[in-house]
Amino acid sequence: MYNEMKWQKNLIDRPKLFFMSQNEAVWALIAFYLAITLNLLVAFFYPFENDIGGLSDELSLVVWAVMGISFFMVVKVLRGYRAFAVATVVRLVYSLGVVKTIWIIGILQVVNKMIFLVAFLCNRGVFYKESSSDEENRPNQNRSSPWRAVFRDREFAMHISYILLCLLGLCAHEFFFSLLLFDVIFREETLINVIRSVTKNGRSIVLTAILALILVYMFSIVGYVMFKDDFLVGVDQKQAPDSPATTGGGENFAAAAAAKNDNVCHAEFRSLWTKLYCDVSDAASRGMSDRAASTAAADSESDDKERACDTLLMCIVTSLNQGVRNGGGIGDVLRSPSIREPLYAMRVIYDLLFFFIVIIIVLNLIFGVIIDTFADLRTEKTTADEILRNSCFICGLERREFDNKDVTFEEHVHVEHNMWDYLSFIVLLKVKDPTDFTGPESYVKQMMDAGDLDWFPRLRCMSLTTEENDSEQNELQILREQLEKTNSLVDELSSQLKDLKAKMTEQRKKQQRHTLMSSPSSL
Numbered sequence: 001m002y003n004e005m006k007w008q009k010n011l012i013d014r015p016k017l018f019f020m021s022q023n024e025a026v027w028a029l030i031a032f033y034l035a036i037t038l039n040l041l042v043a044f045f046y047p048f049e050n051d052i053g054g055l056s057d058e059l060s061l062v063v064w065a066v067m068g069i070s071f072f073m074v075v076k077v078l079r080g081y082r083a084f085a086v087a088t089v090v091r092l093v094y095s096l097g098v099v100k101t102i103w104i105i106g107i108l109q110v111v112n113k114m115i116f117l118v119a120f121l122c123n124r125g126v127f128y129k130e131s132s133s134d135e136e137n138r139p140n141q142n143r144s145s146p147w148r149a150v151f152r153d154r155e156f157a158m159h160i161s162y163i164l165l166c167l168l169g170l171c172a173h174e175f176f177f178s179l180l181l182f183d184v185i186f187r188e189e190t191l192i193n194v195i196r197s198v199t200k201n202g203r204s205i206v207l208t209a210i211l212a213l214i215l216v217y218m219f220s221i222v223g224y225v226m227f228k229d230d231f232l233v234g235v236d237q238k239q240a241p242d243s244p245a246t247t248g249g250g251e252n253f254a255a256a257a258a259a260k261n262d263n264v265c266h267a268e269f270r271s272l273w274t275k276l277y278c279d280v281s282d283a284a285s286r287g288m289s290d291r292a293a294s295t296a297a298a299d300s301e302s303d304d305k306e307r308a309c310d311t312l313l314m315c316i317v318t319s320l321n322q323g324v325r326n327g328g329g330i331g332d333v334l335r336s337p338s339i340r341e342p343l344y345a346m347r348v349i350y351d352l353l354f355f356f357i358v359i360i361i362v363l364n365l366i367f368g369v370i371i372d373t374f375a376d377l378r379t380e381k382t383t384a385d386e387i388l389r390n391s392c393f394i395c396g397l398e399r400r401e402f403d404n405k406d407v408t409f410e411e412h413v414h415v416e417h418n419m420w421d422y423l424s425f426i427v428l429l430k431v432k433d434p435t436d437f438t439g440p441e442s443y444v445k446q447m448m449d450a451g452d453l454d455w456f457p458r459l460r461c462m463s464l465t466t467e468e469n470d471s472e473q474n475e476l477q478i479l480r481e482q483l484e485k486t487n488s489l490v491d492e493l494s495s496q497l498k499d500l501k502a503k504m505t506e507q508r509k510k511q512q513r514h515t516l517m518s519s520p521s522s523l
Helices: 002-012 015-022 024-045 057-077 081-096 098-123 125-137 146-151 154-171 174-187 189-199 202-226 250-265 272-301 312-323 344-390 409-416 419-431 439-449 462-522
Strands: 232-234 305-307
Touching: 002 015, 002 419, 015 024, 015 098, 024 081, 024 098, 024 174, 057 081, 081 098, 098 125, 098 154, 098 174, 146 154, 154 174, 174 189, 189 202, 189 344, 202 312, 202 344, 409 462, 419 439
Parallel strands: none
Antiparallel strands: 232 305
16 A cells, blocks of 8 residues: 555656546546447448438537537536537537448547556556566566566456457457447446356356266267157248249259358458358359259258258257257157157157256256355355444454444544554654654554564454443442442441440349349348
8 A cells, every 4th residue: 555655646746647547437437438339320320331311400400509508518517428428429420420420439439448548557557566576576586577467467458458349340340349348347346246156166067067968968869869750850941132932943942042152252241261162152053053953842841840860969969959948958849759659658758857857957057056156246245345334444343342332333433443544654654764763653663564463453442441441440439339338337237236235234234233232121
C-alpha cells in the first residue's frame, strides 16, 4: 500500500497520465457502450447493401433537437450523455451511412481502448514492479524488467486481444465486433462466478464427461450388434434457395448440387480450404450429372430416412449427437419396433438403460457439479461480505461483542480502530527519521521489520477493556458496601449481646441478694 501511495504521487506529477488512470472505470464503460452500439448497427443493418433511406423532415428535426438539448445538459449539468450519444449515432447513420458510422465508432473504440490500456498500466505499475522484484530475489533467476511481468499478465493480454478484435472488425469483417460483447463477463462478478463454476471443478466435469463417452461407446457397440437396422434417422435434403426441388428427378438434383457449389464458391467468406473445395467440386460436378438420377430415386424410396449405424463409428456419432441431445435418450431417434418382433424386449431394456444411465444419472452428475460449485462460490462471497460487514478489520472483534455496550460497532470501526489511521501510522514509520522515534514507535518499527504482527490488537480494544474495568470497579464497590453493611450489622448484634449479657449478670446478682436475705429469716 505504501508503494502504491508513492506510485500515485509520481502519477500526480504527470497530469495527463494521472487523468487517464483516475478515469479507468469511465474508459471501460465507454468501451462497453461502444461495443453494444457497433453490434446493434451490425444486427439491424447487415448486409449493408440495402439502402436504409433517409429521415423525414419531422424526424430529422426531432433528432437535431434531442442532440442540442442533450448537449446543453452535458455541458451545464453533466447529464444526458446517453441521449446525446444515441442521437448522434442516429444522425450519423442517416447522414453518412451505416458503413462510415461503423468505421467512425470502431476507430473511436480503438482509441478509447488504447487510452484505457494506458490507464490500466498506470494503475498496475506497482504490481508489475513487485512481480519483477520478486523474481529478482529468487535464486538462479535472471534479472527481469517490469515489462516482462506486463506481458505475462493475463488481464493485459485480454485487453490487447480486445484491441486486435477491434482492428479485425474494421479491416477484416464486422462480425468480429460480436466478440467484444464478452467484455460483460469481466464487468459482472456474477458472470465471473458462472464461468468459475465450470472451471473450478473442471477436472471432475471432464472425468464425468469421459465416463459418459465410455457409456455411450458401450451402448453404441450393443446397438451396432443387435439393433443396427433400427438406426433410421430422418433427414431433410439441403436445397439451394434459387434452385428447383431436389426430389424431382436427376436433372433437378444435379441443378441443386450445382447451385449449392455455386453459392459456396461465390460466398463472401472464401478461405484457402473453400477455394480448394470449389476446384475439386468443379471437376466432380461433371460426373455427378450421370449419377444424379439413380441417387434421387434412392432418396425418394428411403422416404427421407437414412441408415445411421452401418459402421460402428456412425453408431457412436449418432448416439452422441442424437441420443444425448434428446430428452428421452436414444429411443426417441430409433425406429419404433413392433411388439411381435423377437428383440422387442431387448430393445425396451436398451432404451430404458440408455435413458436412466446416460440421460438421468451421468448428465445430471455434470449439472450437479456445476450447480454445487456455483452455490459454493456464492456462499463464499456471502461469508466474505458478512465478515467484512460485521467484523473489525484491525482487531477482528465481531459486531455482537458491542451489543449493550457504551461504544457501538460503527464507532469502534470508524474512530477507535480506523484502518486508515493504522495505515497513516505505518507510512509515518516509513518516512520518519529513526532517530526521532519514540519508544512505542521504535518497538512497532522493529516488529514491522521482523514481519511480526503482534503489535496489532487482536480480539481486544480499549473501550471494551475500560468498560470491563469499570464494571469490575462497580462490582468491587458493591461488594464493599455489602461488607460495610454486614460489619455494621455485626457491630449492632455485638452491642445487643453485650447489653443482654449485662442484664443477665444484673439479674443473677439480684437473685443472689434475694436468696441471701431470705436465708437468715428461715433460720
